[in-house]
Amino acid sequence: MNEMQLKYGCNPNQKPSRIFMADGSELPIEVLNGKPGYINLLDAFNGWQLVKELKKATGLCAATSFKHVSPAGAAVGQPLSDTLKKIYWVDDLGELSPLACAYARARGADRMSSYGDFIALSDVCDACTAKMIHREVSDGVIAPGYTDEALEILKSKRKGTYNIIKIDESYVPAEIETKQVYGVTFEQGRNELVIDDELFGNIVTDNKNIPDDKKRDLIISLITLKYTQSNSVCYVKDGQAIGIGAGQQSRIHCTRLAGQKADNWWLRQCPKVMELPFKEDVRRADRDNAIDVYIGDEYEDVLRDGEWEKVFTRKPEVFTREEKKAWLAKNTDVCLGSDAFFPFGDNIERAHKSGVEYIAQPGGSIRDDNVIETCNKYNIAMAFTGIRLFHH
Numbered sequence: 001m002n003e004m005q006l007k008y009g010c011n012p013n014q015k016p017s018r019i020f021m022a023d024g025s026e027l028p029i030e031v032l033n034g035k036p037g038y039i040n041l042l043d044a045f046n047g048w049q050l051v052k053e054l055k056k057a058t059g060l061c062a063a064t065s066f067k068h069v070s071p072a073g074a075a076v077g078q079p080l081s082d083t084l085k086k087i088y089w090v091d092d093l094g095e096l097s098p099l100a101c102a103y104a105r106a107r108g109a110d111r112m113s114s115y116g117d118f119i120a121l122s123d124v125c126d127a128c129t130a131k132m133i134h135r136e137v138s139d140g141v142i143a144p145g146y147t148d149e150a151l152e153i154l155k156s157k158r159k160g161t162y163n164i165i166k167i168d169e170s171y172v173p174a175e176i177e178t179k180q181v182y183g184v185t186f187e188q189g190r191n192e193l194v195i196d197d198e199l200f201g202n203i204v205t206d207n208k209n210i211p212d213d214k215k216r217d218l219i220i221s222l223i224t225l226k227y228t229q230s231n232s233v234c235y236v237k238d239g240q241a242i243g244i245g246a247g248q249q250s251r252i253h254c255t256r257l258a259g260q261k262a263d264n265w266w267l268r269q270c271p272k273v274m275e276l277p278f279k280e281d282v283r284r285a286d287r288d289n290a291i292d293v294y295i296g297d298e299y300e301d302v303l304r305d306g307e308w309e310k311v312f313t314r315k316p317e318v319f320t321r322e323e324k325k326a327w328l329a330k331n332t333d334v335c336l337g338s339d340a341f342f343p344f345g346d347n348i349e350r351a352h353k354s355g356v357e358y359i360a361q362p363g364g365s366i367r368d369d370n371v372i373e374t375c376n377k378y379n380i381a382m383a384f385t386g387i388r389l390f391h392h
Contacts, residue, residue, distance in 0.1 A: 030165070217335035
């Protein structure tokens with residue numbers, strides 16, 4: 001099959017819609033269940049490229065959670081601590097496979113944004129991962145294969161309509177890619193840039209120590225950015241993205257957005273948040289929303305009388321600004337990647353507040369000296385990669 005008809009394009013009024021191979025070859029995918037839509041397939045193909053590259057670069061299985069053509073989270077298959085298992089709502093699933101750990105991390109980075117995601121997995125989906133996916137609100141999954149048990153679990157999701165796509169992992173796209181905008185065809189060479197340790201050879205700060213595990217995290221940040229709508233910034237810790245700022249016109253807004261998401265990820269791990277007295281019948285999505293409001297500036301929206309009773313067994317104490325600041329100060333060893341240069345040191349100031357100690361960015365700003373000086377003030381190690389990773 002070299003063509004697939006779709007219900008509609010980005011919006012219901014955009015018809016007809018299809019995907020097809022212009023050279024007449026076979027599509028590299030097989031739809032095993034469901035009827036994926038236009039945006040589903042955009043997310044699927046971008047997500048697959050990301051996890052395939054992550055696995056090649058790190059040697060670890062990988063997963064990503066995509067929404068509207070940008071990742072909400074991406075991770076490799078590192079084991080989960082008891083704390084992470086609890087905040088990701090997977091502490092009741094027993095022993096987790098490496099692939100399940102990767103998806104739990106990818107989904108757990110920004111659970112609010114991952115609601116209704118499209119999942120990409122670097123490896124054959126196992127039953128453990130399928131069980132995790134089955135209980136989350138999601139549109140579909142793409143992977144190079146599925147075990148028989150995993151396929152049956154996923155086919156039962158969404159009353160049998162869940163989108164399950166198998167991709168040919170040996171497929172290699174053409175070197176030149178095209179797209180049309182306003183009837184005009186654009187053409188460019190595919191971004192086949194290899195992201196590896198060699199990009200961190202030019203460390204421009206006084207602190208020139210970037211340990212191997214931090215280089216791995218910087219690689220994860222840059223590969224994630226390669227498939228994130230620009231401008232974009234990505235915070236990574238312990239093998240997973242913890243904050244992604246995508247599609248902002250201003251670099252500092254990217255850094256702030258991603259930093260706030262990284263802060264929220266860390267705040268969720270504070271004992272005061274983990275011990276919130278939720279009612280047993282409150283759904284995970286509603287818990288996520290309540291936590292998001294509770295740790296934010298609008299906490300009164302979930303704590304005022306008539307509201308807290310809907311989700312809590314008793315009224316929680318306010319999570320004060322001082323308590324949050326003290327807890328956030330404990331987050332360290334965070335890595336940060338940027339898809340283009342930082343124009344001013346204010347980006348570094350904001351990144352420092354979220355525990356960033358290692359940075360990879362292209363360099364090349366007329367204010368590089370100010371950016372380097374700000375890094376030196378906080379003993380941050382920063383490498384100039386010399387590469388830009390815009391994605392549109």
